[in-house]
Amino acid sequence: MGSMSIWHWLIVLVVVIAVFGTKKLRNVGGDLGAAVKGFKDGMKDGGSDAPPQQVANANKAADPNTVDVDAKTRS
Numbered sequence: 373m374g375s376m377s378i379w380h381w382l383i384v385l386v387v388v389i390a391v392f393g394t395k396k397l398r399n400v401g402g403d404l405g406a407a408v409k410g411f412k413d414g415m416k417d418g419g420s421d422a423p424p425q426q427v428a429n430a431n432k433a434a435d436p437n438t439v440d441v442d443a444k445t446r447s
Contacts, residue, residue: 389397 392400
């Protein structure tokens, strides 16, 4: 009684399609797929081993016109 058979899942699927319609479900599926793809791309691009603070400090060192505010407040 605890597990649901294939017939239970088919009935649930028919009810969901009847309530939402196929077009709405297709849009939700497409949105979900785009979100997963965006998440994977973000994880691939953000694969740096350095913590964000070290990455920010490396970017500051490249520009000679940058002023380190933290260094001014420490001294």
